[in-house]
Amino acid sequence: AKSTRKPEPGDKLAFMLGPKEGQQIQPGDIEAGKEPTLAYPMDPQTGKALVAKANLLTVVRLKPEELQPASAKNAADGIVAFSSLCTHYGCPITTLHPSKTQIVCNCHGSIFDAANRGAVTQGPATRRLAMLPLAIQDGALVVAGKFDGPLGPPTS
Ligand code: FES
Numbered sequence: 001a002k003s004t005r006k007p008e009p010g011d012k013l014a015f016m017l018g019p020k021e022g023q024q025i026q027p028g029d030i031e032a033g034k035e036p037t038l039a040y041p042m043d044p045q046t047g048k049a050l051v052a053k054a055n056l057l058t059v060v061r062l063k064p065e066e067l068q069p070a071s072a073k074n075a076a077d078g079i080v081a082f083s084s085l086c087t088h089y090g091c092p093i094t095t096l097h098p099s100k101t102q103i104v105c106n107c108h109g110s111i112f113d114a115a116n117r118g119a120v121t122q123g124p125a126t127r128r129l130a131m132l133p134l135a136i137q138d139g140a141l142v143v144a145g146k147f148d149g150p151l152g153p154p155t156s
Pocket of ligand 1: 060084087088089090106107115125
């Protein structure tokens with residue numbers, strides 16, 4: 001079987017889970033202070049989610065004033081997307097930290113700063129999460145670039 005391609009600029013985003021699974025995510029679906037939304041890129045031609053572990057995204061919205069420049073440049077209206085693969089052992093990143101600006105891996109408690117390009121703020125992970133740049137195009141949330149770093153745990 002042909003492997004699923006990586007996200008590309010112009011892709012939309014689709015819900016991975018829930019009642020809207022596979023449907024397109026609109027900017028208004030992502031609210032500040034809410035638990036992360038897990039998403040896949042969506043091919044704009046076929047309308048199909050690009051389902052692959054390496055494509056899984058953790059999407060949150062921060063308030064504009066919370067975003068540091070390194071995250072702000074990849075944000076769309078405060079919405080930021082990270083590779084969901086924890087850089088420790090690859091668990092999905094699913095939880096918002098009480099700070100509302102950091103995201104947590106529940107496997108072993110690593111914390112990543114969504115306001116600062118996915119930087120590690122608490123281990124055991126040692127490498128930041130890759131960020132996928134977003135933009136708003138004709139009112140839709142779209143991918144605006146490639147992952148800005150390696151995905152998942154370092155390979156030995
Ligand atoms: Fe995320 Fe270990 S896999 S902290």
